[in-house]
Amino acid sequence: MSEQVQTVKHRHIAETLAREIRGGSPANGAKLPGEHALAVRFGVSRNTVRQALAELAQRGMIATESGKGSFVTFDDRPLDQRLGWARALAGQGVTTGTRTVRMELIRDPGLAARLGLDDDEFLALDRVRAIVDGQPISLECARVPAVGPLRAAPRDGLVGDSLTATLHAAGRYADHGEERIDVLALNEEQAELLGRAPGDTFLHTQRISRTLRGELVEHTDSLLDPARFQIRLQFGGQQ
Amino acid sequence: MSEQVQTVKHRHIAETLAREIRGGSPANGAKLPGEHALAVRFGVSRNTVRQALAELAQRGMIATESGKGSFVTFDDRPLDQRLGWARALAGQGVTTGTRTVRMELIRDPGLAARLGLDDDEFLALDRVRAIVDGQPISLECARVPAVGPLRAAPRDGLVGDSLTATLHAAGRYADHGEERIDVLALNEEQAELLGRAPGDTFLHTQRISRTLRGELVEHTDSLLDPARFQIRLQFGGQQ
DNA sequence: CCACTGAACATGTCTGAACAGGTGCAGACC
DNA sequence: GGTCTGCACCTGTTCAGACATGTTCAGTGG
Numbered sequence A, B: 001m002s003e004q005v006q007t008v009k010h011r012h013i014a015e016t017l018a019r020e021i022r023g024g025s026p027a028n029g030a031k032l033p034g035e036h037a038l039a040v041r042f043g044v045s046r047n048t049v050r051q052a053l054a055e056l057a058q059r060g061m062i063a064t065e066s067g068k069g070s071f072v073t074f075d076d077r078p079l080d081q082r083l084g085w086a087r088a089l090a091g092q093g094v095t096t097g098t099r100t101v102r103m104e105l106i107r108d109p110g111l112a113a114r115l116g117l118d119d120d121e122f123l124a125l126d127r128v129r130a131i132v133d134g135q136p137i138s139l140e141c142a143r144v145p146a147v148g149p150l151r152a153a154p155r156d157g158l159v160g161d162s163l164t165a166t167l168h169a170a171g172r173y174a175d176h177g178e179e180r181i182d183v184l185a186l187n188e189e190q191a192e193l194l195g196r197a198p199g200d201t202f203l204h205t206q207r208i209s210r211t212l213r214g215e216l217v218e219h220t221d222s223l224l225d226p227a228r229f230q231i232r233l234q235f236g237g238q239q
Numbered sequence C: 001c002c003a004c005t006g007a008a009c010a011t012g013t014c015t016g017a018a019c020a021g022g023t024g025c026a027g028a029c030c
Numbered sequence D: 001g002g003t004c005t006g007c008a009c010c011t012g013t014t015c016a017g018a019c020a021t022g023t024t025c026a027g028t029g030g
Helices: A009-022 A035-042 A046-058 A109-114 A163-169 A188-194 B009-022 B035-042 B046-058 B109-114 B163-169 B188-194
Strands: A062-065 A069-072 A085-089 A096-107 A121-131 A136-145 A176-185 A201-210 A216-224 A229-236 B062-065 B069-072 B085-089 B096-107 B121-131 B136-145 B176-185 B201-210 B216-224 B229-236
Touching: A009 A035, A009 A046, A035 A046, A046 A062, A046 A069, A096 A136, A121 A188, A136 A163, A136 A188, A163 A216, A176 B201, A201 A229, A201 B176, A229 B229, B009 B035, B009 B046, B035 B046, B046 B062, B046 B069, B096 B136, B121 B188, B136 B163, B136 B188, B163 B216, B201 B229
Parallel strands: none
Antiparallel strands: A062 A069, A085 A229, A096 A121, A121 A136, A136 A216, A176 A201, A176 B229, A201 A216, A229 B176, B062 B069, B085 B229, B096 B121, B121 B136, B136 B216, B176 B201, B201 B216
């Protein structure tokens, strides 16, 4: 289906501004043109512009202030950090580093079926995060669609060494998703990667995130050292 | 400060309708009067009514459908279940029961300080949930403000045997909050209540929820058997 | 140089109106 | 009895306009 599908004016304006913001112009922190100027630019009423801006605010891309204007709040941080949902290192001042232990294209029909996908090819990206003195504290196994720069990543590397940036480069912006959290005993392979004994208990999360239109962005299994990680989230309210 | 503080029309309408919905009229599932009828009732324009209805939809109290009308979705379920955030029993068809192991008024200046409260009196309500054949699977320790029917609960019991219903009876409706999730080794008291060995690993959550105006609704520490519970949440999107 | 004021900008709220599209139902017709 | 149609309801979208409130800054007076 062509992306020129008919859409209402305020949504079209929101999409246009979203594309410009993601493209970096205006940049994070910059002020958008005022409502009147945007109304002139798009040839619509001020109220239609306000609806579009309200959508962008809803998505966490901008913030407006009465009497001041609208400011870009969008940056390249993953969605869940922007929505008050974070896994935080429980200790302060701890420096960590991440190393990739696997990055290859795989076929996983089972996962494709569970995610409702036709294409069963994924980029498998497994990374271990460790404290600088060497103690591994988490293992994250991401499965993302093997499209564009994601598909080229095993050869070319990630864009800016960042999975989120590579997803964005592939046009995959997370809008919504779901996550499950439980506890898991490490198997032998996981234990070896994490420098622990098999059977040790870790926090386990499975996250699936999707674009505004419902396309898969990523499916990520994470194992988190419970002594080091705490999951924090905010819920409800106007956002 | 008087609750007759000046507020804008659409918010006043939203609050009035919210009060009516919480009062059970119209009931869950029932259809609200149409936009035009509400505009006549409140003596405002249809657009002002639409803004009020949008706020209620944002809060998860109603859902509107084009051509059909607005329907009440609010019920007495706790906020987090209504917002796609649930801790789910990992097994199917398991019947559980809950027993109260502690319900008394306490003073906890430390907790009051952490929650930014002047009053350090709380209702302490600790409950163990167990599978019908006796195996305890969770311990929940709630600390709620000792006001109205909450303060009377040790003597009179909870409204409808439900903490949430008693909170609502006290005028405390959760609008937003935060939750932390990690892993905890049971201490001796917890282990005894849960029929486990001290040191056993449980999922641990701490939830603080507040009203629209920021008043404390509840602070709850939960210990969840990781073999029985999985936490699921949805994030992002238009709600 | 500082404080104040007023003007010019911004967003927020509200109005009445018009039109588009969705839904349900009564009545007519086969 | 079933199907179709048209009408009357509903919500969704957009408009132009008016007014309220918030913010910023240039200009003026002390």
